[in-house]
Amino acid sequence: MLSYAGIQNPYALGKYSVEKNAKVMQRYRFIHESLLRIAAGHLPAREDWDIKVALGKHLYEDAEAADRLRARITELRTSSAVLNQEPDAALSLLMDELIHARNDLELMVGIYGVIKPALLDAYRSHTATTQQIVDQPTIRMLRSMILDLEDQLSWGEQMIVSLQQSGIYGDNGDQFKAGIASLLAAAGGIDGQQPKTAVLPHRIRSHEPYRIPLKSVRDPRKMGPVTWARTSVLNPPEDPVQRSLLAKMRVRQEEMTAAELIAAVLFSQKNMPWEFYRDLARHLWDEVRHALFGQAALESEGIDWMSRPQYTSDYDVNAPKIPGAQYAWLAIGIEEGAMKRPGKAGEFEFCRDEAKHPLMTQFQDYDWADEVVHANLGRKWSPDLIGEDISFVREIAKNELDHFWTEVRRAQAQWNEGAS
Ligand SMILES: [Fe+2]
Ligand SMILES: [Fe+2]
The missing domain is CATH 1.20.1260 (Ferritin)
Structure with missing residues (x-):
């Protein structure tokens, strides 16, 4: 198509007003920044060398995503004051609980089994259903984040299978994964647009703050002392x-x-x-x-x-x-x-x-x-x-x-x- 610089569906009405778009992206920003902090808190505590490496790469990509979202949000008649606010108490609870993952597998299923797959779905849907001309800057930004998420998830899915096959972890991380998934559902999903009930979940482990270790950990099964x-x-x-x-x-x-x-x-x-x-x-x-x-x-x-x-x-x-x-x-x-x-x-x-x-x-x-x-x-x-x-x-x-x-x-x- 030569017209519209090749932009498809120029006549279709989009799903997002300026206000709604900024509100949803504020949630995306909060999720990336939380995942950055959680990955940093866990890097010294995790055992597997390849997990440390991937946490380092992915937290950098989360920081870059958050940085671009911050810029885009303030282009949408939104004050930069919101950028330091938590958009949803249920989403905050989700992140409070995720950081209490107790082993490599729990952290992996929480991030790569629940939250990042849901983020990828949300970004694919967002780019497809927003008005293609008015919101082209958002679409361009989300496309690069989709590429990062696809790479992150193909790594994360393999890591989860590898940890499950190791036989070290009793329940395959199923219980923790189900808990994280139910907290995400309680927050109305990534974009908060799914039906919510007025019943807020209770804390499970996050009564106490997460503490980073005083000594960094190396995998005792695979590595030297x-x-x-x-x-x-x-x-x-x-x-x-x-x-x-x-x-x-x-x-x-x-x-x-x-x-x-x-x-x-x-x-x-x-x-x-x-x-x-x-x-x-x-x-x-x-x-x-x-x-x-x-x-x-x-x-x-x-x-x-x-x-x-x-x-x-x-x-x-x-x-x-x-x-x-x-x-x-x-x-x-x-x-x-x-x-x-x-x-x-x-x-x-x-x-x-x-x-x-x-x-x-x-x-x-x-x-x-x-x-x-x-x-x-x-x-x-x-x-x-x-x-x-x-x-x-x-x-x-x-x-x-x-x-x-x-x-x-x-x-x-x-x-x-x-x-x-
Ligand atoms: Fe350096
Ligand atoms: Fe260096």
């Missing part, structure tokens, strides 16, 4: 360059612990502007990607990294600290610090010029680029988190680093003793 020491690979090569290259791959793989620390900041820090949570979601996913750089580099060399001890210091050593100290430690202490030579530039040049390893060279090239962004995020947010200027924050970060290295050196000395 957690440690605060760097343990590189089994039987490292004699050649010092090869030895250092493989150790570097392992350090990249261990960056999951940095992602978990950002998850703790994202989850625990209240009352920051929305942009803070959006930026930290990206920062978090970048660190998960860095862990994947290491995983991919090691696996491409045929090296088993999963049965090795798993480094958890970034999270565990910093876990008792307040979010501002945690973020200053990472983004100013570690990441801004890595901008000085040799730092990130030196790692890249080592892989390119000494180890001459094309894949690791490419990984370090982008790792360096990401870290420049992260150091900027540190300078942007740490002063707000702490309520002091950047020079004072750098003093704090230095003290946090001193505390960290004391703990880690002790663990490293113990490991070296045992290994020699």
